[in-house]
Amino acid sequence: MVEEKDNSKNVKKKIEEKEVVKEKKVEEEKSVLLELPGIGPKSAEALENAGYGELINIAASSSGELSSVADIGEATAQKIINSARDKLDMGFNTGENLMNKRKLVGKISTGSKDLDVLLGGGIETQSTTEFFGAFGSGKSQLGMQLAVNVQLPEKDGGLNGRAIYIDTEGTFRPERIIQMAEAKGLDSKKILKNIFVARAFNSDHQVVLAEKAKDIIKEKNIKLVIVDSLTGLFRTDYLGRGKLNPRQQKLNRHMATLQKLGYTNNVAILVTNQVMSRPDMMFGDPTTAIGGHIVAHASKFRIYLRKSKQTKRIARLIDSPYLPDGEAVFNVTEKGVEN
Numbered sequence: 034m035v036e037e038k039d040n041s042k043n044v045k046k047k048i049e050e051k052e053v054v055k056e057k058k059v060e061e062e063k064s065v066l067l068e069l070p071g072i073g074p075k076s077a078e079a080l081e082n083a084g085y086g087e088l089i090n091i092a093a094s095s096s097g098e099l100s101s102v103a104d105i106g107e108a109t110a111q112k113i114i115n116s117a118r119d120k121l122d123m124g125f126n127t128g129e130n131l132m133n134k135r136k137l138v139g140k141i142s143t144g145s146k147d148l149d150v151l152l153g154g155g156i157e158t159q160s161t162t163e164f165f166g167a168f169g170s171g172k173s174q175l176g177m178q179l180a181v182n183v184q185l186p187e188k189d190g191g192l193n194g195r196a197i198y199i200d201t202e203g204t205f206r207p208e209r210i211i212q213m214a215e216a217k218g219l220d221s222k223k224i225l226k227n228i229f230v231a232r233a234f235n236s237d238h239q240v241v242l243a244e245k246a247k248d249i250i251k252e253k254n255i256k257l258v259i260v261d262s263l264t265g266l267f268r269t270d271y272l273g274r275g276k277l278n279p280r281q282q283k284l285n286r287h288m289a290t291l292q293k294l295g296y297t298n299n300v301a302i303l304v305t306n307q308v309m310s311r312p313d314m315m316f317g318d319p320t321t322a323i324g325g326h327i328v329a330h331a332s333k334f335r336i337y338l339r340k341s342k343q344t345k346r347i348a349r350l351i352d353s354p355y356l357p358d359g360e361a362v363f364n365v366t367e368k369g370v371e372n
C-alpha cells in the first residue's frame with residue numbers, strides 16, 4: 034500500500050519534470066529573433082551563438098557587425114536593426130505624445146472614496162499598483178473587490194472591462210465575489226463569468242501565466258490583471274541566501290512582463306506583496322516588503338496596508354511619482370471594501 038502510494042507520487046513527479054522540460058524546449062525553440070524580417074532559423078541560430086540572442090543586442094549593433102556574423106547583406110542587416118529598434122520602442126517621444134497616452138489612462142474605484150482619493154481617483158491603467166501588508170491586512174479583499182468594480186460602467190468607478198486573477202495562494206473565493214456583487218445589486222453570475230482565474234502552483238507557472246495573459250487581453254476586453262501574491266511562490270521556490278540573486282533576477286523579469294502588459298494594453302496591473310518581519314529594526318515599522326528594491330522600483334503606486342480595530346484598515350501611499358504621500362482609512366465588511 035505504502036509502496037503504491039510512493040510509486041504514484043514518483044510518476045506524478047516524473048510527469049511534472051517532463052512538463053518543465055517541455056516548457057523549456059518550447060522557450061528555446063522559439064527565438065524572438067524570428068519575429069524580425071529577413072531572419073530565418075539559420076541566421077537566428079548564428080546570431081544567438083554569437084551572443085545576439087535578444088532584440089536589444091541586435092538594436093545596439095551596427096549593420097557591418099551583423100552582416101558578418103549572420104552572413105547577410107549590409108542593407109538587410111540595417112533593416113533588421115531598424116526593425117529591432119521599432120519593436121523595442123526605442124528612441125524619443127514628444128511630451129505631447131506621452132500626454133496623449135496619459136489621457137487614455139483609466140481608473141478603477143477601490144470601493145472606498147478615501148482610498149480612491151489617496152490614489153488620485155482609483156488604481157490606474159498603464160501602471161502597476163502594489164498593495165503590501167501583513168496577513169489579513171486586506172490585500173486579497175481589495176483584489177477581489179477591484180475584480181468586481183472594474184466591470185462597472187465608468188460613471189460608477191469601473192472601466193466596463195473584465196479581470197484576470199492569478200491566484201498563487203489559493204485564496205480567491207467565488208463566494209466572496211458573489212457577496213460583493215450582490216451588495217451592489219449586480220448579477221453575481223455575470224460578474225463571476227467576467228473574472229478569469231488561474232491558480233499558479235510555482236513561480237515558473239506564475240511567470241508563464243503572466244506571459245499568456247496578453248493572448249486574451251484584447252479578445253476578452255481585460256482591463257485589470259491581478260497577481261495575488263506576487264512574491265509568495267518566489268519566496269518558497271528560492272529558499273536560502275544563495276538563491277537570492279536568481280530569485281531577484283526572475284522576479285525582475287516577471288515585473289517587467291507585467292509592466293509592459295499594462296502599458297501596452299492600457300490595463301491596470303495590481304500586485305499584492307507580503308511583508309517580512311525585520312527584528313533587527315529597532316525603530317519605525319519593523320516590516321519590509323518582500324522582493325526589496327526590485328519590486329519597489331517596478332511598482333508605480335505602493336500602498337502599505339495595516340489592520341486596525343475590527344473592520345478598519347489603514348492604507349498609506351508610499352513614494353508616488355506625482356501624488357502626495359498620505360493615509361486613508363477604509364473598511365472591509367461583509368459587503369466588501371467600503372469607506
Ligand code: ADP
Pocket residue numbers: 166167168169170171172173174175204209212344365366367368
Ligand atoms: P490578506 O492581506 O492576507 O490577503 P485578506 O484580504 O484576505 O488578507 O483579508 C482577510 C480579512 O478580510 C479577514 O480577516 C476579515 O477581516 C476580512 N473579511 C474577509 N471576508 C470577509 C467577509 N465575508 N465579511 C467580512 N469581513 C471579511
Ligand code: MG
Pocket residue numbers: 172173174202204261
Ligand atoms: Mg491574501
